[in-house]
Amino acid sequence: MDLRINSFAEYQDKYAQSVHDPEGFWDQIAQTFTWQKPYSKVLQWEFDTPKVKWFEGGKMNISENCLDRHLEERGDKVAIIWEPNEPGDEVIKWTYKELHQRVCQFANALKSQGIKKGDRVVIYMPMIPDLAVALLGCARIGAVHSVVFAGFSASAMADRINDAQAVAVITSDGLNRGAKQIDLKQIVDDALQHCSSVHTVIVKNCLGWKPAMVTGRDVSWEEAVRDQSTDCAPEPMDAEDLFFILYTSGSTGKPKGVVHTCGGYMIYAAYSFQNVFQPEENDVYWCTADIGWITGHSYIVYGPLLSGATSLMFEGVPTYPDAGRFWKVCDKHKVNQFYTAPTAIRALMACGNEHVQGHDLSSLKVLGTVGEPINEEAWNWYHHFIGKEKCPIVDTWFQTETGGIMISGLGAHSPMHATHAGLPLPGIQLVLLDKEGKEIKENEVEGYLCIKFPWPSMIRTTYGDHERCKQVYFSHYKGHYFTGDGAKRDANGLYRIIGRVDDVINVSGHRFGTAEIEDAINTNELVVESAVVGYPHEIKGQSIYAYVICNEAPSNEAEARESIIAVVSEQIGRIAKPEKIQFVSGLPKTRSGKIMRRILRKIAEGEADKLGDTSTLLDPSVVKEVVEGAL
Ligand code: WT7
Numbered sequence: 001m002d003l004r005i006n007s008f009a010e011y012q013d014k015y016a017q018s019v020h021d022p023e024g025f026w027d028q029i030a031q032t033f034t035w036q037k038p039y040s041k042v043l044q045w046e047f048d049t050p051k052v053k054w055f056e057g058g059k060m061n062i063s064e065n066c067l068d069r070h071l072e073e074r075g076d077k078v079a080i081i082w083e084p085n086e087p088g089d090e091v092i093k094w095t096y097k098e099l100h101q102r103v104c105q106f107a108n109a110l111k112s113q114g115i116k117k118g119d120r121v122v123i124y125m126p127m128i129p130d131l132a133v134a135l136l137g138c139a140r141i142g143a144v145h146s147v148v149f150a151g152f153s154a155s156a157m158a159d160r161i162n163d164a165q166a167v168a169v170i171t172s173d174g175l176n177r178g179a180k181q182i183d184l185k186q187i188v189d190d191a192l193q194h195c196s197s198v199h200t201v202i203v204k205n206c207l208g209w210k211p212a213m214v215t216g217r218d219v220s221w222e223e224a225v226r227d228q229s230t231d232c233a234p235e236p237m238d239a240e241d242l243f244f245i246l247y248t249s250g251s252t253g254k255p256k257g258v259v260h261t262c263g264g265y266m267i268y269a270a271y272s273f274q275n276v277f278q279p280e281e282n283d284v285y286w287c288t289a290d291i292g293w294i295t296g297h298s299y300i301v302y303g304p305l306l307s308g309a310t311s312l313m314f315e316g317v318p319t320y321p322d323a324g325r326f327w328k329v330c331d332k333h334k335v336n337q338f339y340t341a342p343t344a345i346r347a348l349m350a351c352g353n354e355h356v357q358g359h360d361l362s363s364l365k366v367l368g369t370v371g372e373p374i375n376e377e378a379w380n381w382y383h384h385f386i387g388k389e390k391c392p393i394v395d396t397w398f399q400t401e402t403g404g405i406m407i408s409g410l411g412a413h414s415p416m417h418a419t420h421a422g423l424p425l426p427g428i429q430l431v432l433l434d435k436e437g438k439e440i441k442e443n444e445v446e447g448y449l450c451i452k453f454p455w456p457s458m459i460r461t462t463y464g465d466h467e468r469c470k471q472v473y474f475s476h477y478k479g480h481y482f483t484g485d486g487a488k489r490d491a492n493g494l495y496r497i498i499g500r501v502d503d504v505i506n507v508s509g510h511r512f513g514t515a516e517i518e519d520a521i522n523t524n525e526l527v528v529e530s531a532v533v534g535y536p537h538e539i540k541g542q543s544i545y546a547y548v549i550c551n552e553a554p555s556n557e558a559e560a561r562e563s564i565i566a567v568v569s570e571q572i573g574r575i576a577k578p579e580k581i582q583f584v585s586g587l588p589k590t591r592s593g594k595i596m597r598r599i600l601r602k603i604a605e606g607e608a609d610k611l612g613d614t615s616t617l618l619d620p621s622v623v624k625e626v627v628e629g630a631l
Pocket residue numbers: 248293294295369370371372373374395396397398399400401421483484485497499500506509510511
C-alpha cells in the first residue's frame with residue numbers, strides 16, 4: 001500500500017517510466033488497491049472529443065478502499081481528529097473502525113430515504129467530522145456527491161442543485177465560524193424555494209438550534225441513522241462511473257459542474273497524497289482547507305483515508321480566538337504535515353511573530369501551500385518562522401479539474417526554489433505553449449500551461465454539458481488540456497505559476513469568473529452595465545474591482561456601493577464581494593463592443609501610465625474619465 005518515492009533519483013526514474021509506459025506505470029500502482037473485479041484496460045483516450053477512460057471494466061468502491069481495506073491492520077488507528085471552533089471544546093477522535101461503522105450506518109440511512117446509486121446529493125455542511133461521513137456514505141452507495149461550500153448563498157446553492165438535479169441535501173442547523181454562527185438550514189430552505197428535484201433534506205444537529213422541519217421532506221440526521229445497521233456492503237462501481245461533481249467558476253457563464261469518476265480519482269488522490277506529503281505510519285497530517293473545495297476532497301478526506309493516514313479536521317478559522325490558533329493546534333496534536341493557503345500565511349504573518357512564539361512546532365516535517373502563487377516574503381516567513389528552516393515547503397499546484405496535485409516537491413526529496421511549485425508528479429506531462437500553440441521546449445521561458453497526456457484524476461466532463469468541457473479545456477490548443485494558467489520554467493525545469501490568463505479571479509484561493517460577478521451586479525436595479533477585474537491584494541492575493549455604470553449617477557455613492565455588495569452576497573456569497581466599486585459613465589470598448597479588460601486591469605493595478613495601445617477603442621475619452629476616477 002506504500003506508494004512513496006524515496007529519493008530524487010527514484011523520482012526521475014519513475015517519471016521517465018510514466019512517460020515511456022504510462023499504462024504499465026499506472027497499472028502497477030492501481031494493483032495495490034482493492035478491486036471487486038479487475039479492469040481489462042488501463043487507458044483509452046482521445047482529447048479532441050474529449051473521451052478518457054481509466055481502468056475500464058474494473059469494479060471497485062472508494063469507501064471500501066478508504067475504510068474496509070484498513071480494518072485488519074489499522075482498525076484501531078485514528079482516522080480523523082476533529083479540532084472544534086472553540087479551543088476548549090471536546091476534541092473528537094474516530095478510529096478507522098468507528099468511522100467505518102458510522103459511514104455504513106449513514107449509507108443505510110441514505111438508502112432508507114430512497115437515495116440510490118447515481119442520484120445526486122448536495123452537501124452543505126460545517127467542517128465537522130460528520131461531513132466526512134456524508135461524503136463517504138454517498139461513496140458507499142454510489143450516490144454522486146456535490147459539496148457546496150457553506151459560504152455560498154441560497155441562490156448559488158439553488159443553481160447548483162438545479163444544474164445537478166439533486167434529489168437530496170445534507171445540511172445542519174447551523175455552523176460556527178470563529179465568533180460567527182451561520183444559519184445553514186434557513187439558507188437551504190430559501191434555496192429549495194427554487195428547486196423541485198429535492199425530495200429529502202437530512203439535517204445534522206450541530207448547534208442545538210432545532211430548526212423548523214418541513215414534513216415529508218426534512219429528517220434529522222440523528223433520527224435517520226438511529227436504527228440503521230453498521231454493516232453496509234459497498235456498492236460495486238464501474239471505474240468510470242460518476243464519483244462526484246464539484247462546481248467551479250470559469251471565464252464565462254455560470255459555474256460548471258466538474259465531474260470526477262471513481263477509479264482514476266481514487267488512485268491519483270492516494271498516489272499524490274503519499275508522495276507530496278511523505279507521511280509515515282504514525283504521523284498526524286493537517287490540511288486547513290474546507291471540504292467545500294477540491295483540496296478538502298482530495299487532501300482531507302480521500303487521499304489521507306485511502307492511505308490509512310490520520311487526518312486532522314478543523315472547524316474554525318486561522319484567527320480565532322487569536323492569530324496563534326494554527327500553531328496552537330499544531331502543538332496540541334503534534335502535527336507532522338501542515339498544509340494551508342498563501343492567503344492564510346500572509347494574514348498570519350501580518351499579525352506578528354508573537355503569535356508563533358510559545359508554541360512547540362518541532363513535530364512539523366513538511367509544510368504545504370496551495371491555491372494561488374505564493375510570494376517570496378510569505379514563503380520565507382513560512383520557511384523560517386514555522387518550519388524553522390528544517391521543513392521542506394511543498395508548493396502544490398492543481399485545480400478542481402485536475403482532481404489531484406500536478407506540480408509539487410515530494411517532501412524533502414525534490415529541489416526547492418522559493419515561489420516555484422517545482423516539477424510535475426510522475427505521470428503528468430506538462431508543456432508550455434506559445435500564443436500560436438507551439439510547444440516551447442527550452443528552459444527559462446514563459447508560456448501557457450497545458451497537459452498533453454491523460455492522468456487518472458482528470459476531469460471527464462462538465463455535468464450535463466459535455467460540449468462546454470470540450471470548448472473550455474480541449475479546444476484552445478488541439479490535443480492538449482489547457483489549464484487557464486500562465487507559467488515560467490526556470491533553468492532547472494522547475495515551474496513557477498504566474499496566474500490565470502483568462503477572466504478568472506483568484507481571491508484568497510477562491511475562484512470567481514468576472515462574468516459571474518458582473519451578472520450578479522447587473523441584477524441591481526441601479527445598474528446598467530458593469531465590468532469586473534482582479535487586482536493585486538496584499539493578503540488575498542487578488543481582490544475584485546468593479547467598474548459600474550448606473551442609470552443615473554448615484555446621489556449617495558456609499559449607499560449605492562452597499563446595495564451592489566448586497567446583490568453579490570445574495571447571488572454568490574460574501575466571499576465574492578467587490579473590494580472597490582468605481583462608478584463610471586462609460587467603459588472602454590472596442591469598435592465591436594468588447595470591453596477592453598486589459599485597460600481596466602491596468603487602471604485597477606494603479607498602472608494607468610502603462611495602458612499600451614488604445615487606438616482600437618471606440619471612444620478613447622472614456623479612458624481619461626476612468627483613470628481620473630480610479631480608487
Ligand atoms: C487555480 C485552481 C487546487 C487548489 C485550490 C484551488 C491557482 C492553485 C496554485 C499554486 C499558484 C495556484 C491556479 C489554478 N493555483 N494552486 N500552488 N500556485 N497558483 O482550486 O479553485 O480549482 O483553482 O488556482 O490559478 O488554475 P481551484
